[in-house]
Amino acid sequence: MDFTDINFDQLFGSSGDTNPIMMLIWIIPIFIFVLYGQRIQLAVTSGEIKKGIKKLEDYKTKSRTELISYIKKNMNPTEDPTKKIDRFLDYFTIMPVDMDPNGIVGKVRHIVRAREDYTREHVKSLSPQTSELELTKIQTLLEIATTLQMIHKVINHMFLTAKKQNNYPLILPLQMILPFILEEAEAMHKAIPAFKMGQPIGDGIGPMVVGKMMLESKKESVAFQTVLGETQYDQRKLLLLKAEGPGSTVGRPGDAMETILSNNKPDIIIMVDAALKMEGEDSASIAQGFGAAIGGIGTERFQIEDIATKNNIPIFAIVIKQSVKEAITLMTKDIADKADDVRSQIYEMIQDNSKPGQTILLIGVGNTMGVPQ
Amino acid sequence: MFSKEKIIIEYTVEKCKKCNLERKRKYRQGDFLFTESSKCDSCDGITMIEKIFGESIEN
Numbered sequence: 001m002d003f004t005d006i007n008f009d010q011l012f013g014s015s016g017d018t019n020p021i022m023m024l025i026w027i028i029p030i031f032i033f034v035l036y037g038q039r040i041q042l043a044v045t046s047g048e049i050k051k052g053i054k055k056l057e058d059y060k061t062k063s064r065t066e067l068i069s070y071i072k073k074n075m076n077p078t079e080d081p082t083k084k085i086d087r088f089l090d091y092f093t094i095m096p097v098d099m100d101p102n103g104i105v106g107k108v109r110h111i112v113r114a115r116e117d118y119t120r121e122h123v124k125s126l127s128p129q130t131s132e133l134e135l136t137k138i139q140t141l142l143e144i145a146t147t148l149q150m151i152h153k154v155i156n157h158m159f160l161t162a163k164k165q166n167n168y169p170l171i172l173p174l175q176m177i178l179p180f181i182l183e184e185a186e187a188m189h190k191a192i193p194a195f196k197m198g199q200p201i202g203d204g205i206g207p208m209v210v211g212k213m214m215l216e217s218k219k220e221s222v223a224f225q226t227v228l229g230e231t232q233y234d235q236r237k238l239l240l241l242k243a244e245g246p247g248s249t250v251g252r253p254g255d256a257m258e259t260i261l262s263n264n265k266p267d268i269i270i271m272v273d274a275a276l277k278m279e280g281e282d283s284a285s286i287a288q289g290f291g292a293a294i295g296g297i298g299t300e301r302f303q304i305e306d307i308a309t310k311n312n313i314p315i316f317a318i319v320i321k322q323s324v325k326e327a328i329t330l331m332t333k334d335i336a337d338k339a340d341d342v343r344s345q346i347y348e349m350i351q352d353n354s355k356p357g358q359t360i361l362l363i364g365v366g367n368t369m370g371v372p373q
Numbered sequence: 374m375f376s377k378e379k380i381i382i383e384y385t386v387e388k389c390k391k392c393n394l395e396r397k398r399k400y401r402q403g404d405f406l407f408t409e410s411s412k413c414d415s416c417d418g419i420t421m422i423e424k425i426f427g428e429s430i431e432n
Contacts, residue, residue, distance in 0.1 A: 199383065200406060200425055208406065215407055246405050330381060330427035339424070370425065371406050 038168040045168075045175050049159050052178045056152040059189040063145040064089065066192055070141060074134055075127035084126065088119065088142055089149050109299040133198070136225075136247035140195050140369070144188050151185055187325035194330040195248055200370040202326040202335050206272040207242045209342045210364025211373040214240045219373060222259045226251035227373055233347065235356035239266060245368035253294065253363055254303030261307060266361035268354050269308060269315045270346060273365035274335075277321035284334035285321045286342060288349065293317035294365045313361075316353060318345055381427040387411065391418025400425060 033040070064085070071081050093115055096107035116139075123138050124130060130138075155174065162171040194201050200208060217229035217240065225247070229240040239260060243251030260266070273293040277283060292304045292315050308315050320342060326332055350360050383400035387410045394415050404410070410420045 197383075197402060198405070199400070212407060330383060331425065333384075333426045333428050336386075336424040336426040372408070 039166065042162075042166065042168045042171060045171055046159075046163060049171065049174060049178060052182055053152070053156055053159060055182060056148070056155060056185055059185050060145075060148045060152045063141075063148045063189060063192060066196070067138075067141045067145045070196055071126065071138060075130050075138070077126045081126050084122070085142070085145075088122065089146050091115070091119075091146065092150075105299055105302045108297060109303075112297060112299065133247045136249050137195055137198065137369075140248040140367075141192065144192060144195070148185055148188055151181060155181060184324055187323075187328055190325065191328040194328075195369060198246060198248075198370050200331045200336075201328055201367060202322045202331050203274045203328060203366040204331060204368055204371045205274050205320045205335055205339065205342070206364040206366040207245060207368040207371045207373075208331075208336075208364070209272055209339050209346070210240050210242045210362055211245060211368070211371050212339070213238075213343070213362070214242070214373040223252040223255035225249040226253060226256040228256065228260065229373065233350060233360075236350060236354055237264075237359040238350075239264065239359060239361045240364075241361065242364040242371075242373060243366075243368040245371040245373055248367060248369040250296070250365070250367050252300070253365065254300040254307075257304055257307050257361070260361065261311060264359055265311060266313060267358040268350075269304075269313055269361045269363065270318065270349055271304075271315060271363045271365055272318045272342060272346065273320075274322055274327050275319035276327070277323060281321055283322055283326060284332070284338050286338060286345060287319050287321065288345065289317045289319070291315055291317055293319050314353070316349055318342060318349065379429040379431055381429050383425070383427050385410075385422055386424040386426075387420035388423040389413035389416060389418045389420050392416045394420075395423065396420065 068082055068085055071077065071085065075081075093111060096104055096111065098104055119142060120135065120139055123142065124135055155178070158174045159171070162168075162174065191201065213231065214227075214229035217231045219227045219229045221244065222228040222241070225244045227242060227244045231238045231240065241253060241256055241260070243249045243253075271293040273295070275287070275293065277285070292301045292308070294301045294304065304315070307313075320335060320338055322332075322335060326335065346362065354360055384397055385400045385404045387396045387398070388394070392413060392415055394413060396414065404422055404425060406422050406425060408422055410422050412418075413420050
Protein backbone atom coordinates (compact mmCIF):
# COMPACT_ATOMS: atom_id res chain seq x y z
CA MET A 1 0.00 0.00 0.00
CA ASP A 2 1.15 3.48 -0.67
CA PHE A 3 0.59 5.86 2.23
CA THR A 4 2.42 8.79 0.69
CA ASP A 5 -0.50 10.22 -1.23
CA ILE A 6 -2.90 10.70 1.71
CA ASN A 7 -4.48 14.13 1.62
CA PHE A 8 -4.90 15.25 5.22
CA ASP A 9 -6.84 18.36 4.21
CA GLN A 10 -9.36 16.18 2.47
CA LEU A 11 -9.50 13.72 5.35
CA PHE A 12 -10.26 16.28 8.08
CA GLY A 13 -12.18 18.62 5.82
CA SER A 14 -10.28 21.68 6.99
CA SER A 15 -9.63 23.15 3.56
CA GLY A 16 -12.22 24.80 1.47
CA ASP A 17 -15.68 24.35 2.91
CA THR A 18 -15.67 23.31 6.57
CA ASN A 19 -17.03 19.85 7.25
CA PRO A 20 -19.71 20.31 9.97
CA ILE A 21 -19.43 16.70 11.20
CA MET A 22 -15.70 17.05 11.75
CA MET A 23 -16.33 20.36 13.49
CA LEU A 24 -18.71 18.66 15.91
CA ILE A 25 -16.23 15.83 16.53
CA TRP A 26 -13.67 18.45 17.61
CA ILE A 27 -15.95 20.78 19.50
CA ILE A 28 -18.10 18.33 21.49
CA PRO A 29 -15.17 16.81 23.44
CA ILE A 30 -13.93 20.31 24.23
CA PHE A 31 -17.31 21.16 25.77
CA ILE A 32 -17.43 17.84 27.58
CA PHE A 33 -13.97 18.40 29.05
CA VAL A 34 -14.74 22.00 30.00
CA LEU A 35 -17.96 21.07 31.77
CA TYR A 36 -17.17 17.60 33.11
CA GLY A 37 -13.34 17.51 33.06
CA GLN A 38 -12.97 17.39 36.82
CA ARG A 39 -15.57 14.65 37.15
CA ILE A 40 -13.83 12.56 34.50
CA GLN A 41 -10.50 13.04 36.27
CA LEU A 42 -12.20 12.18 39.55
CA ALA A 43 -13.54 8.94 38.05
CA VAL A 44 -10.14 7.96 36.62
CA THR A 45 -8.25 8.82 39.82
CA SER A 46 -10.90 7.11 41.94
CA GLY A 47 -10.21 3.84 40.16
CA GLU A 48 -6.52 3.99 41.07
CA ILE A 49 -7.23 5.01 44.66
CA LYS A 50 -9.82 2.25 45.04
CA LYS A 51 -7.16 -0.31 44.10
CA GLY A 52 -4.85 1.19 46.74
CA ILE A 53 -7.58 1.11 49.39
CA LYS A 54 -8.33 -2.51 48.51
CA LYS A 55 -4.67 -3.34 49.17
CA LEU A 56 -4.78 -1.47 52.49
CA GLU A 57 -7.91 -3.40 53.43
CA ASP A 58 -6.17 -6.69 52.61
CA TYR A 59 -3.17 -5.76 54.78
CA LYS A 60 -5.50 -4.75 57.62
CA THR A 61 -7.56 -7.94 57.47
CA LYS A 62 -4.54 -10.24 57.11
CA SER A 63 -2.64 -8.59 59.98
CA ARG A 64 -5.68 -8.97 62.27
CA THR A 65 -6.21 -12.60 61.28
CA GLU A 66 -2.53 -13.44 61.74
CA LEU A 67 -2.45 -11.73 65.13
CA ILE A 68 -5.49 -13.62 66.41
CA SER A 69 -4.23 -16.99 65.14
CA TYR A 70 -0.76 -16.30 66.63
CA ILE A 71 -2.31 -15.51 70.03
CA LYS A 72 -4.49 -18.62 69.90
CA LYS A 73 -1.51 -20.80 68.98
CA ASN A 74 1.14 -19.37 71.31
CA MET A 75 -0.74 -18.04 74.34
CA ASN A 76 -3.39 -20.77 74.67
CA PRO A 77 -5.94 -18.29 76.10
CA THR A 78 -8.77 -19.71 78.15
CA GLU A 79 -11.39 -17.83 76.17
CA ASP A 80 -11.62 -16.60 72.56
CA PRO A 81 -9.43 -13.46 72.34
CA THR A 82 -11.09 -12.09 69.17
CA LYS A 83 -13.44 -9.66 70.91
CA LYS A 84 -10.70 -8.27 73.14
CA ILE A 85 -8.25 -7.93 70.24
CA ASP A 86 -10.84 -6.09 68.16
CA ARG A 87 -11.27 -3.66 71.03
CA PHE A 88 -7.46 -3.14 71.26
CA LEU A 89 -7.32 -2.49 67.50
CA ASP A 90 -9.71 0.42 67.85
CA TYR A 91 -7.77 2.17 70.61
CA PHE A 92 -6.69 5.69 69.80
CA THR A 93 -4.25 8.12 71.40
CA ILE A 94 -5.13 11.77 71.93
CA MET A 95 -1.94 13.79 71.87
CA PRO A 96 -1.66 16.63 74.42
CA VAL A 97 -2.59 20.19 73.56
CA ASP A 98 0.37 22.06 72.05
CA MET A 99 -0.94 25.64 72.28
CA ASP A 100 1.44 26.06 75.19
CA PRO A 101 4.39 23.82 74.24
CA ASN A 102 6.08 24.19 77.63
CA GLY A 103 6.43 20.72 79.15
CA ILE A 104 4.78 18.95 76.22
CA VAL A 105 7.51 16.29 75.89
CA GLY A 106 6.79 14.99 79.38
CA LYS A 107 3.07 14.89 78.60
CA VAL A 108 3.61 13.01 75.32
CA ARG A 109 5.93 10.53 77.08
CA HIS A 110 3.36 10.00 79.80
CA ILE A 111 0.52 9.30 77.36
CA VAL A 112 2.58 7.00 75.12
CA ARG A 113 3.96 5.02 78.05
CA ALA A 114 0.53 4.73 79.64
CA ARG A 115 -0.75 3.26 76.40
CA GLU A 116 2.19 0.83 76.18
CA ASP A 117 1.77 -0.26 79.81
CA TYR A 118 -1.97 -0.69 79.41
CA THR A 119 -1.59 -2.76 76.22
CA ARG A 120 1.12 -4.94 77.81
CA GLU A 121 -0.97 -5.66 80.89
CA HIS A 122 -4.10 -6.43 78.90
CA VAL A 123 -2.29 -8.66 76.43
CA LYS A 124 -0.78 -10.48 79.40
CA SER A 125 -4.23 -10.89 80.95
CA LEU A 126 -5.20 -13.10 77.98
CA SER A 127 -2.83 -15.73 79.35
CA PRO A 128 -0.78 -14.70 82.43
CA GLN A 129 1.80 -17.53 82.06
CA THR A 130 3.03 -16.19 78.68
CA SER A 131 6.78 -15.48 78.54
CA GLU A 132 8.13 -11.93 78.24
CA LEU A 133 9.53 -12.76 74.78
CA GLU A 134 6.13 -13.81 73.48
CA LEU A 135 4.48 -10.79 75.09
CA THR A 136 6.82 -8.34 73.33
CA LYS A 137 6.22 -10.12 70.02
CA ILE A 138 2.44 -9.97 70.43
CA GLN A 139 2.59 -6.34 71.49
CA THR A 140 4.50 -5.49 68.31
CA LEU A 141 2.10 -7.52 66.14
CA LEU A 142 -0.76 -5.66 67.81
CA GLU A 143 0.91 -2.32 67.04
CA ILE A 144 1.27 -3.34 63.38
CA ALA A 145 -2.38 -4.43 63.13
CA THR A 146 -3.58 -1.24 64.89
CA THR A 147 -1.51 1.00 62.60
CA LEU A 148 -2.72 -0.78 59.45
CA GLN A 149 -6.30 -0.46 60.65
CA MET A 150 -5.83 3.27 61.34
CA ILE A 151 -4.18 3.88 57.94
CA HIS A 152 -7.04 2.13 56.12
CA LYS A 153 -9.63 4.04 58.12
CA VAL A 154 -8.09 7.48 57.46
CA ILE A 155 -7.41 6.92 53.74
CA ASN A 156 -10.87 5.46 53.18
CA HIS A 157 -12.42 8.44 54.99
CA MET A 158 -10.53 10.93 52.81
CA PHE A 159 -11.54 9.06 49.65
CA LEU A 160 -15.21 8.74 50.54
CA THR A 161 -15.41 12.41 51.55
CA ALA A 162 -13.96 13.49 48.19
CA LYS A 163 -16.36 11.17 46.33
CA LYS A 164 -19.36 12.31 48.35
CA GLN A 165 -18.63 15.96 47.63
CA ASN A 166 -17.60 15.20 44.02
CA ASN A 167 -14.57 17.28 44.91
CA TYR A 168 -11.59 16.66 42.65
CA PRO A 169 -9.12 19.00 44.43
CA LEU A 170 -9.81 17.09 47.65
CA ILE A 171 -8.73 13.82 46.06
CA LEU A 172 -5.44 15.23 44.69
CA PRO A 173 -3.46 15.16 47.98
CA LEU A 174 -4.71 11.60 48.51
CA GLN A 175 -3.48 10.59 45.06
CA MET A 176 -0.09 12.13 45.80
CA ILE A 177 0.36 10.61 49.24
CA LEU A 178 -1.05 7.13 48.53
CA PRO A 179 2.10 5.55 46.99
CA PHE A 180 4.11 6.50 50.11
CA ILE A 181 1.38 5.21 52.43
CA LEU A 182 1.16 1.97 50.45
CA GLU A 183 4.93 1.52 50.68
CA GLU A 184 4.84 1.85 54.46
CA ALA A 185 1.76 -0.35 54.82
CA GLU A 186 3.33 -3.04 52.64
CA ALA A 187 6.52 -2.87 54.73
CA MET A 188 4.50 -3.29 57.93
CA HIS A 189 2.57 -6.21 56.47
CA LYS A 190 5.79 -7.90 55.36
CA ALA A 191 7.30 -7.35 58.83
CA ILE A 192 4.80 -9.74 60.44
CA PRO A 193 6.64 -13.05 59.66
CA ALA A 194 9.95 -11.76 61.11
CA PHE A 195 8.27 -10.75 64.38
CA LYS A 196 6.36 -14.03 64.59
CA MET A 197 9.57 -16.01 64.12
CA GLY A 198 11.63 -13.78 66.43
CA GLN A 199 14.17 -12.90 63.71
CA PRO A 200 16.37 -9.78 63.74
CA ILE A 201 15.09 -6.89 61.62
CA GLY A 202 17.08 -4.19 59.80
CA ASP A 203 16.49 -1.70 62.62
CA GLY A 204 18.23 -4.16 64.95
CA ILE A 205 21.70 -3.56 63.50
CA GLY A 206 22.60 -1.12 66.33
CA PRO A 207 21.63 -3.56 69.13
CA MET A 208 23.30 -6.38 67.14
CA VAL A 209 26.65 -4.57 67.05
CA VAL A 210 26.53 -3.54 70.71
CA GLY A 211 24.99 -6.86 71.83
CA LYS A 212 27.97 -8.79 70.50
CA MET A 213 30.35 -6.48 72.36
CA MET A 214 28.35 -7.15 75.56
CA LEU A 215 28.52 -10.95 75.35
CA GLU A 216 31.42 -11.42 77.76
CA SER A 217 30.55 -8.54 80.10
CA LYS A 218 28.46 -8.50 83.26
CA LYS A 219 25.04 -7.09 82.51
CA GLU A 220 22.53 -5.26 84.66
CA SER A 221 19.08 -3.83 84.07
CA VAL A 222 19.23 -0.01 84.24
CA ALA A 223 15.78 0.93 83.00
CA PHE A 224 12.65 -0.83 81.79
CA GLN A 225 13.68 -3.42 79.15
CA THR A 226 17.13 -1.83 78.92
CA VAL A 227 20.48 -3.41 79.84
CA LEU A 228 23.93 -2.05 80.55
CA GLY A 229 27.24 -3.89 80.24
CA GLU A 230 30.74 -2.73 81.07
CA THR A 231 33.99 -3.59 79.34
CA GLN A 232 37.42 -2.13 78.64
CA TYR A 233 38.91 -1.01 75.35
CA ASP A 234 42.38 0.47 74.88
CA GLN A 235 42.61 1.73 78.52
CA ARG A 236 39.15 3.28 78.33
CA LYS A 237 35.99 2.24 80.14
CA LEU A 238 33.20 1.26 77.74
CA LEU A 239 29.61 1.38 78.98
CA LEU A 240 27.44 -0.61 76.58
CA LEU A 241 23.71 0.08 76.48
CA LYS A 242 20.95 -1.59 74.49
CA ALA A 243 17.34 -2.72 74.75
CA GLU A 244 16.98 -6.09 76.46
CA GLY A 245 16.89 -8.81 73.81
CA PRO A 246 15.83 -11.05 72.30
CA GLY A 247 12.33 -9.58 72.78
CA SER A 248 10.80 -7.02 70.45
CA THR A 249 11.53 -3.76 72.26
CA VAL A 250 13.50 -0.54 71.88
CA GLY A 251 13.95 -0.17 75.63
CA ARG A 252 14.15 3.19 77.38
CA PRO A 253 17.62 4.60 76.66
CA GLY A 254 16.64 8.04 78.00
CA ASP A 255 15.76 6.70 81.45
CA ALA A 256 18.83 4.44 81.33
CA MET A 257 21.09 7.43 80.68
CA GLU A 258 19.70 9.22 83.72
CA THR A 259 20.52 6.18 85.88
CA ILE A 260 24.00 5.84 84.36
CA LEU A 261 24.84 9.50 84.93
CA SER A 262 23.98 9.26 88.60
CA ASN A 263 26.95 6.85 89.01
CA ASN A 264 29.25 7.39 86.04
CA LYS A 265 29.64 10.46 83.90
CA PRO A 266 30.74 9.42 80.40
CA ASP A 267 33.13 11.69 78.52
CA ILE A 268 31.56 10.95 75.15
CA ILE A 269 28.41 9.23 73.92
CA ILE A 270 28.31 7.19 70.71
CA MET A 271 24.95 6.15 69.31
CA VAL A 272 24.60 3.43 66.65
CA ASP A 273 21.29 3.27 64.84
CA ALA A 274 19.61 2.42 61.55
CA ALA A 275 18.64 5.48 59.49
CA LEU A 276 16.31 5.90 56.56
CA LYS A 277 18.25 6.13 53.32
CA MET A 278 17.45 8.70 50.70
CA GLU A 279 16.46 7.58 47.19
CA GLY A 280 19.67 6.94 45.28
CA GLU A 281 21.70 6.14 48.37
CA ASP A 282 23.11 2.63 48.72
CA SER A 283 21.40 0.36 51.18
CA ALA A 284 23.56 -0.66 54.16
CA SER A 285 25.98 2.23 53.65
CA ILE A 286 27.49 3.58 56.88
CA ALA A 287 27.67 7.26 57.79
CA GLN A 288 29.11 9.09 60.77
CA GLY A 289 27.85 12.32 62.28
CA PHE A 290 26.98 14.29 65.38
CA GLY A 291 23.87 14.36 67.54
CA ALA A 292 21.49 11.84 69.02
CA ALA A 293 20.75 9.12 66.46
CA ILE A 294 17.40 7.83 67.63
CA GLY A 295 13.98 7.75 65.99
CA GLY A 296 10.52 7.41 67.45
CA ILE A 297 8.21 10.24 68.42
CA GLY A 298 11.08 12.28 69.86
CA THR A 299 10.67 11.91 73.62
CA GLU A 300 13.75 9.66 74.05
CA ARG A 301 15.85 11.92 71.84
CA PHE A 302 14.76 14.95 73.82
CA GLN A 303 15.73 13.25 77.08
CA ILE A 304 19.15 12.15 75.77
CA GLU A 305 19.90 15.59 74.27
CA ASP A 306 18.81 17.26 77.49
CA ILE A 307 21.09 15.12 79.68
CA ALA A 308 24.02 15.48 77.28
CA THR A 309 23.62 19.27 77.12
CA LYS A 310 23.35 19.71 80.91
CA ASN A 311 26.48 17.59 81.42
CA ASN A 312 28.36 18.96 78.40
CA ILE A 313 28.89 15.52 76.83
CA PRO A 314 29.45 15.38 73.06
CA ILE A 315 27.27 12.92 71.14
CA PHE A 316 28.61 11.10 68.08
CA ALA A 317 26.50 8.98 65.77
CA ILE A 318 27.04 6.09 63.40
CA VAL A 319 24.10 5.19 61.19
CA ILE A 320 23.45 2.32 58.82
CA LYS A 321 21.25 3.47 55.94
CA GLN A 322 18.25 1.42 54.84
CA SER A 323 14.75 1.75 53.40
CA VAL A 324 11.54 1.67 55.48
CA LYS A 325 10.92 -1.88 54.32
CA GLU A 326 14.44 -3.05 55.16
CA ALA A 327 14.23 -1.41 58.58
CA ILE A 328 11.20 -3.38 59.76
CA THR A 329 11.51 -6.68 57.88
CA LEU A 330 14.02 -9.52 58.28
CA MET A 331 17.57 -8.11 58.20
CA THR A 332 19.09 -8.27 54.72
CA LYS A 333 22.47 -9.87 54.02
CA ASP A 334 23.96 -6.49 53.08
CA ILE A 335 23.03 -5.00 56.45
CA ALA A 336 24.11 -8.07 58.47
CA ASP A 337 27.47 -8.10 56.65
CA LYS A 338 28.14 -4.52 57.79
CA ALA A 339 28.15 -5.39 61.52
CA ASP A 340 31.94 -5.95 61.68
CA ASP A 341 32.60 -2.79 59.70
CA VAL A 342 30.40 -0.75 62.08
CA ARG A 343 32.24 -2.23 65.07
CA SER A 344 35.64 -1.25 63.67
CA GLN A 345 34.34 2.28 62.96
CA ILE A 346 33.17 2.50 66.60
CA TYR A 347 36.66 1.58 67.86
CA GLU A 348 38.21 4.10 65.48
CA MET A 349 35.79 6.79 66.70
CA ILE A 350 36.64 5.98 70.33
CA GLN A 351 40.38 6.30 69.66
CA ASP A 352 39.96 9.56 67.73
CA ASN A 353 37.67 11.27 70.23
CA SER A 354 38.72 10.08 73.68
CA LYS A 355 41.83 9.68 75.78
CA PRO A 356 42.98 6.70 77.86
CA GLY A 357 41.26 6.67 81.24
CA GLN A 358 38.06 8.20 79.92
CA THR A 359 34.59 6.64 79.89
CA ILE A 360 32.58 6.09 76.71
CA LEU A 361 28.86 5.36 76.62
CA LEU A 362 27.97 3.31 73.54
CA ILE A 363 24.26 2.97 72.80
CA GLY A 364 22.89 0.44 70.31
CA VAL A 365 19.59 2.04 69.31
CA GLY A 366 16.74 0.15 67.67
CA ASN A 367 14.39 -2.78 68.01
CA THR A 368 16.28 -5.70 69.52
CA MET A 369 13.98 -8.44 68.18
CA GLY A 370 16.01 -11.64 67.96
CA VAL A 371 19.16 -9.96 69.28
CA PRO A 372 20.30 -11.07 72.75
CA GLN A 373 23.33 -9.72 74.59
CA MET B 374 2.71 -4.63 36.46
CA PHE B 375 5.55 -6.80 35.21
CA SER B 376 7.62 -6.90 38.40
CA LYS B 377 8.31 -10.42 39.60
CA GLU B 378 7.38 -11.44 43.10
CA LYS B 379 10.41 -11.80 45.34
CA ILE B 380 10.77 -14.70 47.72
CA ILE B 381 12.87 -14.24 50.83
CA ILE B 382 15.01 -17.21 51.89
CA GLU B 383 16.15 -17.05 55.51
CA TYR B 384 19.72 -18.06 56.36
CA THR B 385 21.77 -18.52 59.52
CA VAL B 386 25.55 -18.06 59.55
CA GLU B 387 27.45 -19.98 62.21
CA LYS B 388 31.04 -19.14 63.12
CA CYS B 389 33.42 -21.40 65.01
CA LYS B 390 34.81 -19.68 68.10
CA LYS B 391 38.07 -21.63 67.75
CA CYS B 392 38.98 -21.72 64.05
CA ASN B 393 36.69 -18.89 62.84
CA LEU B 394 35.26 -21.10 60.11
CA GLU B 395 31.93 -19.77 58.86
CA ARG B 396 29.11 -21.97 57.65
CA LYS B 397 25.91 -20.74 56.03
CA ARG B 398 22.77 -22.85 56.37
CA LYS B 399 19.00 -22.47 56.11
CA TYR B 400 17.40 -20.77 59.11
CA ARG B 401 15.73 -23.08 61.63
CA GLN B 402 13.04 -21.96 64.06
CA GLY B 403 14.63 -21.31 67.45
CA ASP B 404 17.85 -19.87 65.99
CA PHE B 405 18.92 -16.80 67.93
CA LEU B 406 21.94 -14.59 67.37
CA PHE B 407 25.01 -15.22 69.56
CA THR B 408 23.75 -18.57 70.84
CA GLU B 409 25.93 -21.67 70.65
CA SER B 410 24.69 -23.70 67.77
CA SER B 411 26.60 -26.88 66.90
CA LYS B 412 30.01 -28.54 66.67
CA CYS B 413 32.44 -27.16 64.12
CA ASP B 414 32.93 -29.24 60.95
CA SER B 415 36.69 -28.73 60.82
CA CYS B 416 37.80 -28.67 64.47
CA ASP B 417 36.42 -29.65 67.87
CA GLY B 418 35.18 -26.13 68.59
CA ILE B 419 31.63 -24.92 69.11
CA THR B 420 29.95 -22.63 66.61
CA MET B 421 28.02 -19.51 67.52
CA ILE B 422 25.25 -17.96 65.43
CA GLU B 423 26.85 -14.87 63.96
CA LYS B 424 24.17 -13.63 61.56
CA ILE B 425 20.56 -14.29 60.61
CA PHE B 426 19.40 -12.66 57.40
CA GLY B 427 17.17 -12.94 54.38
CA GLU B 428 18.21 -13.14 50.76
CA SER B 429 15.64 -12.50 48.04
CA ILE B 430 15.26 -14.48 44.87
CA GLU B 431 12.90 -13.59 42.05
CA ASN B 432 10.10 -16.03 41.42
